[in-house]
Amino acid sequence: MIHQYKLGGYNIVLDICSGAVHVVDEVAYDIIARFLDGSREDILAAMAKQHPHIPAADIAECYDQIAALKEDGQLFAPDTFEPMAGHLKAKTSGVIKALCLHIAHTCNLNCSYCFASQGKYHGDRAVMSFEVGKQALDFLVANSGSRRNLEVDFFGGEPLMNFDVVKQLVAYARSIEKDAGKNFRFTLTTNGVLIDDDVIDFANREMSNVVLSLDGRREIHDRFRVDYAGNGSWDKIVPKFQQLVKARGGKNYYMRGTFTHANPDFLEDIKTMLDLGFNELSMEPVVCAPGDPSELTEEDLPVILDQYEKLAELMLERDKAGKPFTFYHYMIDLSGGPCIYKRISGCG
Amino acid sequence: MEHIKTIKTRNLCDSAKNGGCGECQTSCQSACKTSCGIANQKCENTKASKNSK
Structure with a gap:
């Protein structure tokens, strides 16, 4: 689960389940917002339109950094905690x-x-x-x-x-x-x-x-x-x-x-x-x-x-x-x- | 080019393995009384918090 917002000139992304906090640039912010909604190609194409001044290679690099953080459990970490609630009570x-x-x-x-x-x-x-x-x-x-x-x-x-x-x-x-x-x-x-x-x-x-x-x-x-x-x-x-x-x-x-x-x-x-x-x-x-x-x-x-x-x-x-x-x-x-x-x- | 800066935080998934000692402050004992806030509670299990950073 992701919560992302902009405040005080910062783009802030919270990965709720891992507790990770990321400060990101505009293109990373926009990729994260739709990361789970499309293929790599679709998202890169959409970002190229949305950020025409950023070289395609930079956008692709950004996408891959996000994918690496996901792989590392620091973005889009799955909610594995729900079953623990009852266990804790006991x-x-x-x-x-x-x-x-x-x-x-x-x-x-x-x-x-x-x-x-x-x-x-x-x-x-x-x-x-x-x-x-x-x-x-x-x-x-x-x-x-x-x-x-x-x-x-x-x-x-x-x-x-x-x-x-x-x-x-x-x-x-x-x-x-x-x-x-x-x-x-x-x-x-x-x-x-x-x-x-x-x-x-x-x-x-x-x-x-x-x-x-x-x-x-x-x-x-x-x-x-x-x-x-x-x-x-x-x-x-x-x-x-x-x-x-x-x-x-x-x-x-x-x-x-x-x-x-x-x-x-x-x-x-x-x-x-x-x-x-x-x-x-x-x-x-x-x-x-x-x-x-x-x-x-x-x-x-x-x-x-x-x-x-x-x-x-x-x-x-x-x-x-x-x-x-x-x-x-x-x-x-x-x-x-x-x-x-x-x-x-x-x-x- | 650096697009993402990750701030060092406690890894909650890791804390599932060694947390839950129950020694930290009960949050309603502090200023809120009429609302529940827990993110500001300090971990009192030094060993667990070190291991799960």
Whole structure:
């Protein structure tokens, strides 16, 4: 399977099943597009018409290079993976290596676009007890098989509304991990309202990653991310996020925004994040009920698609200027990325 | 004349032979939460990723 596209002056060809990536010239791009549809002679004849300025010998040479890559398994590689999906499921059956702990089903913000219904998930307001969390960690260790790296995300709602239990659970996990032969990696996702020096110190010591919710421009953020009195949270949280990130000393974090019908031009929000000094960024489309005012529409799509392309250009510009930043979905490790098992199994 | 430049990538077909250790990050534990992205997950099996490049 081939996916080919043009962007930023490059002709890019992805060979999906082998994972190969090729940058090609115009004639190679056109030959690849029809390589499986005709004989060598037919394609060479068609290319001679389409590219009259290119010598026939060059076109033939190009065709043969493509044929050699096909032979080598780097173009038009067959999909031999489909039967592996079931095999993988059986291989990992019953093994758990990660938990998302809903440490607080409550929140100190009242964001109408929240996919978790203001943290309550359509239930009662509640916080997790230490005992429940402890049993969850014991369950994870007991069911993790031979996996060494175990991941626990403190999520909500707003997990800092139950911060004491977060601290107790981390202490408990640290107390058992060595004897259990495990390595816990914790993540904290927070709206920032309750960040203080204690939280910053703890998060930077114990959390392998923190996810900080910020939608970008003040007016965009404060449209949805308001407290129960209706006040925007941008002014309150941005200095706290800046303090936390500065103290993080290079450890991972994500500044994570949501874009909605109100800001399909989300590149402007990414620029705001950059202006504020953040450079590990993520923006995700809103998840909401059909008909919600924040819902993205068909009309938003061309704008959004254009933003993703402009984002790539901005990343290159900033990289050349010595001010690089990362964007979650563009952090693709071509040479050391996930194996095919991971790609097939997806999230887990 | 060079018509095609191939970027060095991990060979996925080879990774079928020695991948699947399951030690890499669970993708929903990171920033996305509401979408699934896996291409950016780092392989934590040094031996397998070296062998399959």
